[in-house]
Amino acid sequence: MPAALQWIVNAAPVSVDALSHPFDLGQFSGSVAQAIWRGSQVAQADQSVVSSGWAALDAQLPGGGWPCNALTELLQPQPGLCEWRLLAPALAGLAAGGGPILLVGPPKRPHAPGLVKLGIAEKSIVWIAADTPAERLWTTEQLVKANPRGGTILAWLPQARAEQLRRLQVHAQSCDCPVFLFRPEAAQLDASPAPLRLLTTLGPDWNLHVHLLKRKGALLDGPIVLPSVPGTLASVLTPRLMRPSQLLARSEVSDVPALGRTVDQRHLRQLAAH
Numbered sequence: 015m016p017a018a019l020q021w022i023v024n025a026a027p028v029s030v031d032a033l034s035h036p037f038d039l040g041q042f043s044g045s046v047a048q049a050i051w052r053g054s055q056v057a058q059a060d061q062s063v064v065s066s067g068w069a070a071l072d073a074q075l076p077g078g079g080w081p082c083n084a085l086t087e088l089l090q091p092q093p094g095l096c097e098w099r100l101l102a103p104a105l106a107g108l109a110a111g112g113g114p115i116l117l118v119g120p121p122k123r124p125h126a127p128g129l130v131k132l133g134i135a136e137k138s139i140v141w142i143a144a145d146t147p148a149e150r151l152w153t154t155e156q157l158v159k160a161n162p163r164g165g166t167i168l169a170w171l172p173q174a175r176a177e178q179l180r181r182l183q184v185h186a187q188s189c190d191c192p193v194f195l196f197r198p199e200a201a202q203l204d205a206s207p208a209p210l211r212l213l214t215t216l217g218p219d220w221n222l223h224v225h226l227l228k229r230k231g232a233l234l235d236g237p238i239v240l241p242s243v244p245g246t247l248a249s250v251l252t253p254r255l256m257r258p259s260q261l262l263a264r265s266e267v268s269d270v271p272a273l274g275r276t277v278d279q280r281h282l283r284q285l286a287a288h
Contacts, residue, residue, distance in 0.1 A: 064166075064192050067103020068240050075210070076230050080104055080192040085183050087208035089227070091199045093121035093170055096214040098132065099242045100222055101194065105166065106133030113165035113191070116157055117141045119150040120170055138165075147173045158185045158193055170196045176205055183207040202227055 063079030065072055072078045080086055090096045105115055115138050117124060126136045142157075144150040154169040167189075174182075174197070186193050195208065202213055211228035215237075223237035 062190070064104055064108065066101075067107065068238075070238055070240060071224060074226060074229075074234060074238060080194075081210060082190050082192055083187050084210065085179070085186050085193050085195055085208040087179075087195050087197060087201075087206055087211045089197050089199050089202055089211065089213045091215060093172070093196060093198075096216065096222060097168070097194075097196055098129075100214050100224070100240070101168070102132040102134065104192070108164065108166055109134045109138035111164055113138070114162055115139050115165060116162060116167045118154050118157065118167070118169040119144045120168070147171070151178055154195075155182060155185060158182060158189045161189050161191070163190050166191050167193045168196070169194070172196075172198050172201075176207070180207045183209075 061081055061083040063077040063081050065079040109115055124139055124141055130136060142153055144153045150171055157167050213225040213227055215223045217223040220243040222240040222242045225237045226234045
C-alpha cells in the first residue's frame with residue numbers, strides 16, 4: 015500500500031483525453047494491478063466464503079460462495095417458500111463439519127425428517143422461538159456477537175428497519191460464519207446495508223429462480239435458474255412429472271385443434287341454415 019500511495023503522489027497530472035480511454039492494467043505493477051477492481055467484474059471477496067453448493071450460483075457470488083463477516087439478505091414472496099431448498103447444500107456441508115445451524119424465529123416449526131432428507135442432521139439444528147420482532151432482532155444480534163464458528167445463523171426479520179440492519183452489519187463484520195436474513199419480497203424497494211441481496215422465487219419444473227439484487231460487481235440480467243427437486247419427491251417422481259410444464263404445454267396444444275373443429279362445424283351448420 016505505501017508503494018501504491020507513493021506512485022500516486024509522484025504521478026503526472028492526467029489529461030482529459032486520457033480519461034476518455036480505459037486504463038491499461040499492464041502499466042501498473044503486479045501488486046497495484048491486483049488491487050484494482052472494475053465495476054464490470056465480479057469482485058473477489060476479501061473475507062472467507064462458504065460454497066453455496068450450486069456451481070451456477072457460486073460463479074456469480076463474489077468470492078465464489080456465501081460470505082462470512084457480512085450479512086446476506088434473502089428476499090422471497092412468502093416465508094418458508096424457498097429458503098431451505100436454496101440453502102440446503104451449504105447447510106448440509108456446515109452440519110457435516112459439526113457446525114450449529116442456528117434458527118431465529120422461523121415461520122414454521124422445523125420439520126426434522128425433512129431436514130434429514132436434505133442432509134442436515136437433526137442434532138445440528140438449534141431452534142430459538144423468538145416471537146416478537148424485538149425478541150428476534152435482539153436474539154440475532156447476540157448470536158452474531160457470539161460468533162459461532164463453523165456454523166451459520168438464519169434469522170427471519172420481516173419488520174427490521176434500516177438502522178437495525180446497519181447495526182447487525184457492523185456486528186457481522188466480526189462474525190466468522192454466514193449470517194442470513196429472510197425478508198419479504200417488497201423489501202427490495204428499501205435500502206439495505208447488506209453487501210449481498212438476493213430475491214428467490216419458484217420457477218417451473220421444480221426450479222428456483224435467483225435474482226441478484228445487490229453484489230459487488232456488475233448487475234446480472236435475468237435470474238440464475240437452479241434445478242431443485244425437493245428431496246422427498248426426487249425418488250418418486252416419474253421422468254414426465256419432473257417436467258410438468260411440458261405436460262401442460264402438450265395439453266394446451268391438443269385442445270386447440272379440438273376447438274378449431276368445433277368452430278368449423280358450427281360455421282358449416284350456419285351456412286347450411288341459410
